[in-house]
Amino acid sequence: MADGSSETKSSNQMWGGRFASGPDAIMEEINASIGFDKKLYAQDIRGSIAHATMLAHQGIISAEDKDKIVHGLDTILSEIDSGAFEFSRRLEDIHMNIEARLAALIGPAAGRLHTARSRNDQVALDFRLWVKEELQKTEKALTGLIAAFLDRAEEHAETVMPGFTHLQTAQPVTFGHHCMAYVEMFGRDRARVRHAIEHMDESPIGAAALAGTGFPIDRHMTAKALGFREPTRNSIDTVSDRDFALEFLSIAAIAATHLSRLAEEIVIWSTPQFGFIRLSDAFSTGSSIMPQKKNPDAAELVRAKTGRVNGSLVALLTVMKGLPLAYSKDMQEDKEQVFDAAESLELAIAAMTGMIRDVTIRADRMKAAAGSGYSTATDLADWLVREAGLPFRDAHHVTGRVVALAEQKGCDLADLSLAELQAINSAITDKVYGVLTVEASVASRTSFGGTAPSEVRKQIAWWRART
Numbered sequence: 001m002a003d004g005s006s007e008t009k010s011s012n013q014m015w016g017g018r019f020a021s022g023p024d025a026i027m028e029e030i031n032a033s034i035g036f037d038k039k040l041y042a043q044d045i046r047g048s049i050a051h052a053t054m055l056a057h058q059g060i061i062s063a064e065d066k067d068k069i070v071h072g073l074d075t076i077l078s079e080i081d082s083g084a085f086e087f088s089r090r091l092e093d094i095h096m097n098i099e100a101r102l103a104a105l106i107g108p109a110a111g112r113l114h115t116a117r118s119r120n121d122q123v124a125l126d127f128r129l130w131v132k133e134e135l136q137k138t139e140k141a142l143t144g145l146i147a148a149f150l151d152r153a154e155e156h157a158e159t160v161m162p163g164f165t166h167l168q169t170a171q172p173v174t175f176g177h178h179c180m181a182y183v184e185m186f187g188r189d190r191a192r193v194r195h196a197i198e199h200m201d202e203s204p205i206g207a208a209a210l211a212g213t214g215f216p217i218d219r220h221m222t223a224k225a226l227g228f229r230e231p232t233r234n235s236i237d238t239v240s241d242r243d244f245a246l247e248f249l250s251i252a253a254i255a256a257t258h259l260s261r262l263a264e265e266i267v268i269w270s271t272p273q274f275g276f277i278r279l280s281d282a283f284s285t286g287s288s289i290m291p292q293k294k295n296p297d298a299a300e301l302v303r304a305k306t307g308r309v310n311g312s313l314v315a316l317l318t319v320m321k322g323l324p325l326a327y328s329k330d331m332q333e334d335k336e337q338v339f340d341a342a343e344s345l346e347l348a349i350a351a352m353t354g355m356i357r358d359v360t361i362r363a364d365r366m367k368a369a370a371g372s373g374y375s376t377a378t379d380l381a382d383w384l385v386r387e388a389g390l391p392f393r394d395a396h397h398v399t400g401r402v403v404a405l406a407e408q409k410g411c412d413l414a415d416l417s418l419a420e421l422q423a424i425n426s427a428i429t430d431k432v433y434g435v436l437t438v439e440a441s442v443a444s445r446t447s448f449g450g451t452a453p454s455e456v457r458k459q460i461a462w463w464r465a466r467t
Contacts (some may be wrong), residue, residue: 169373174259388427
């Protein structure tokens with residue numbers, strides 16, 4: 001690595017002739033980004049290699065200089081990977097740190113690398129490459145979470161449980177059907193990820209500072225070399241665009257919200273009052289004072305991380321909302337938000353996938369609760385419509401009277417005698433008892449996307465073909 005004096009010289013050269021000396025300590029503190037943007041080192045080196053190769057191909061630099069540059073950059077990559085590279089705050093960011101080290105390694109040829117590009121399009125490229133790679137990791141993680149839910153849904157396609165609205169018992173459903181609700185949610189998240197990858201699949205390099213360049217570069221060549229579909233089409237928008245980062249944060253916020261809703265249910269269901277599930281020791285902790293406690297800390301932390309992800313989205317939206325075209329230094333504040341949100345989301349998905357695979361389902365407790373709160377009342381009303389010919393509103397009224405009687409007697413609907421039911425409506429026959437069990441209720445819900453085990457299995461098969 002270059003010594004301190006050469007670092008200062010490089011820093012001053014970067015600032016140009018207008019400034020007689022480098023920035024003071026406060027300016028250095030606010031201006032430096034190497035503390036976080038060093039995370040982009042692999043993308044920066046990859047982009048520089050593609051750029052140098054294109055410059056040589058176009059005859060803008062010599063093949064000899066290109067070879068020196070590529071060898072030097074490969075050396076720097078190895079140094080950073082091994083931990084031998086020394087990052088300098090005086091050199092501000094990852095780009096200048098790598099450029100200074102390249103100059104120390106190969107001499108004047110290093111200065112030719114920056115031909116026909118700016119730090120504006122360089123950072124846009126590095127960041128876009130990083131976000132694209134992170135989205136690809138997120139897609140893979142979501143696929144794993146979806147697969148975990150599909151396995152549990154298949155295992156419990158017939159396991160009855162109460163379905164809730166307003167967190168009050170509504171109608172019986174199956175646990176498999178409930179699992180498939182999360183498959184749909186995380187499936188939409190994955191679809192958003194795939195769309196975002198397609199949407200952002202354009203290469204910024206070659207836009208230069210904001211106006212493009214007069215050198216005869218081939219932006220399609222660098223785009224292809226870097227795995228992009230094509231280059232961006234407007235140089236001003238290219239260097240000022242952070243929509244790809246906002247889209248990532250938007251997707252992360254929605255996915256984190258879904259994870260938080262799931263975490264909330266895990267917290268509730270693991271309480272002794274519900275007892276629907278039992279978490280494994282791997283995703284629980286004990287109490288420092290109460291030996292009987294088993295706390296769902298992993299789920300609670302997933303729920304809490306949603307606040308961090310949402311905060312990152314709002315922060316970057318706020319940074320970007322007042323910026324005139326093209327580039328402003330404000331945009332340096334984009335990366336920490338995305339890095340933090342990506343780390344939080346990645347960890348939350350991994351934790352939730354582990355919890356879903358490890359959790360013990362207490363089917364007996366679910367079944368016992370499934371019939372509570374007169375959850376088959378709607379089935380009685382539907383039966384009165386089908387079998388007794390009552391208009392639904394009349395059937396609804398009759399069912400309400402039946403529920404009131406059961407409440408008065410402190411029993412379930414199926415425990416009322418036929419005489420008691422017929423005293424409310426004479427059209428009721430003993431066939432009604434066939435629809436008052438939770439098993440009969442869920443089996444009858446055969447509409448497309450319904451909770452009947454046969455429908456749940458159809459949806460599992462549909463998703464397995466797409467996972």
